[in-house]
Amino acid sequence: MIFIEDKQMVIPGDVLADKEYQSGRGTFKEDDKICSSLVGLVAIRDKKISVIPLQSKYIPKRGDVVIGEITDIRFSMWNLNINSPYSGILPASDVFGKEKRDLNKAFNVGDVLFLRVVDVDEVKKVKLGLKGRGLGKFRDGILIYITPTKVPRLIGKKGSMINMIKDETKCEVVVGQNGVVWVKGDPSMERVAEKVINMIEEQAHTSGLTDRVRNMLFELLGKEIPEKEEKPEETQEATDEEEENGEDLIQ
């Protein structure tokens, strides 16, 4: 028995289905019933039911690429705010290798870095690293914070959404899986990108978003809105199986 439809909005405590289905993310099992634990949209894949939350906090996971801001310098590591209930640490050895140097000279408090989550242990100590293509410090630009679960929506299918923003605003845009977006370009263009990204966050749970984003971009840039294309590309939720790849997003 199933009590809900795909993409229906549910709230905590709603009964979704009974035991013939599997309980996925955002759900829990109780007395052979599968219930939602979040405010979100239902996603049914085969026999697995999950709820994609409309609002969430970033929980660090090994292998994620994130954007963090340095909050403290300690004896042999930096502390970073990664927009999560858990702060991250970047060991000095990761930056300098064996050699001992002054940490202040490399990064200072307030610097924004693009990092990879190297390890998360059982007490949620988050180890970060800078090894990898495109990882490092950002200079200038602005930061925009969105809900981490809406990151796939912002990127779109194979990066369609994010590439459109990049092309139209001529900005560099980097998205961290922790919901932090870094935008650098002409200051007025940064503002446009910020507005568009905030709009995507607000309307992430609606369909036909790509078209509306395109229209909004053109409107903000004062361009003519081109004739409507034949097929409305990607009217459905892109939240589905969007595996975003951090490295692809670096210019």
Add this chain to the structure above:
Amino acid sequence: MITIITNKILGKDSTSSKRADGRASDELRPFKIEAGVLERADGSAYLELGGNKVMVAVYGPRELHIRRLMQPDRAVLRCRYNMAPFSVDDRKRPGPDRRSVEISKITSEALMPAVFLEKFPRSTIDVFIEVLEAEGGTRCAGITAASVALADAGVPMRDLVVACAAGKSEGEVVLDLSEAEDKDGEADVPVAIMPRTGEVTLLQSDGNLTPEEFEKTLNLAIEGCMKLSEAQKEAIIKRYGD
């Protein structure tokens, strides 16, 4: 001319109610719940219940810096119930007092069974309940609004906790006591439940009731909770349109 308000004028069945505001014994005061009212909080809710106006802000799960409070296997749920100085007729001295410390504690204990705290070890979820106007039953209003705010913040929960009081006033068992009924009445029983399973997460009883009356009061309070629960759900769905 002084009009004496009778149940006939209010269009109510005159036999059903002796209450000052003309409500039936199992009738709630008019209420309204709204979610997502604060810009900078992770989650928020605003609730009106009769003359009560309550605003709740939720922050978190977020980093907990106070090490002695930290739990290695779960999050801590911290609640602060606060009454604004202008919330009552005589100005209330600002700051926590014995009553608000108690309500903060029972609120957090009423909400805790519903929240999946074990998903966020070593962190904290902070709930701030501000009573802007008080007219009896603010602890229940606070709990009801707090669980809407928690859901709005995206905190995983087993169910939306909902609270409502019932009691005995002028010899009759009544639902949702107003301030006057609470002060002059014989008993006040605030109850919080998780409506899906019916688990009781808060049960207090102030005053004198016979066992039969208590049972009747408890059932009446649960009935009231169920009505409020519907409004909670609507408020969350309305927050995201359609």
